[in-house]
Amino acid sequence: MTSSLTVKNVTLKFGGLTAVNDLSFDISPGSISSIIGPNGAGKTSVFNMITGFYRPTAGQIILAGNQLVGKKPSQITRLGMARTFQNLRLFPNLTVLDNVKSGMHSRTSQTVWGALWQTRAQRREETFIEDSARDCLRFVGIEDSCDRIAKNLPYGAQRYLEIARALATKPRVLLLDEPAAGLNYEEKEDLIALIKRIRTHYELTVLIIEHDMGLIKKISEKVIVLDYGQKIAEGTPEDVLSNPRVVEAYLGKEEEAI
């Protein structure tokens, strides 16, 4: 089910540091949008506020009419938000299938007692969880690896596993934090195709943080650019990437790095 996401006048301070400054944007239902910006611009902080890991110092975040500020991450997951992380956060010693199932308990009534004392209804629920997890793994193309230990998968497959785990929570909005990091050209092309298929098949809204400009151009309908926690541009990839302020934000950082 697609859903809109609104970030309104959001500020995030860490002591004297303003990581995000009066940020507003709208993401329309069913769209694929990207947040870009130099290192430290505040991109991951935005994801952390949307998912309830950080509480904004000020502002509102609204998902399909629901105010997210003040809610716990688990409540926000139940409202339909799912994410992947910049640095993979899998359970490395669990199987691929168990990694996906672990993401699903937020939407089932399964408890520890239930798992031990299985009634027929609970067994039905367990079958449902397993079937849904396999569906997500099949969709991203790694169902054959179901029984492998997660840490033994090639890096690209581990990234797909994270996406499958996010999909298993049946989100309305999927947040992908640098999904192409560490992938080669062909793997990036496959990832672009997969994200497009996910949007259509699961009827999702997708928001991506990415540094790879090639991927951003190929996939985003809208790009939001942050620099020092502020939005400095918003628009189509072509408009934004030719915007002198955006070019300066990136080149300025490169000069600093030199």
Ligand SMILES: Nc1ncnc2c1ncn2[C@@H]1O[C@H](COP(=O)(O)OP(=O)(O)OP(=O)(O)O)[C@@H](O)[C@H]1O
């Ligand atoms: N938990 C925290 N405590 C203190 N400062 C933080 C915390 N999280 C982020 N920051 C600071 O907030 C600013 C924005 O960081 P953030 O990680 O959101 O940037 P980013 O755009 O995602 O960077 P990158 O592209 O390098 O991942 C940085 O100055 C960072 O040091």
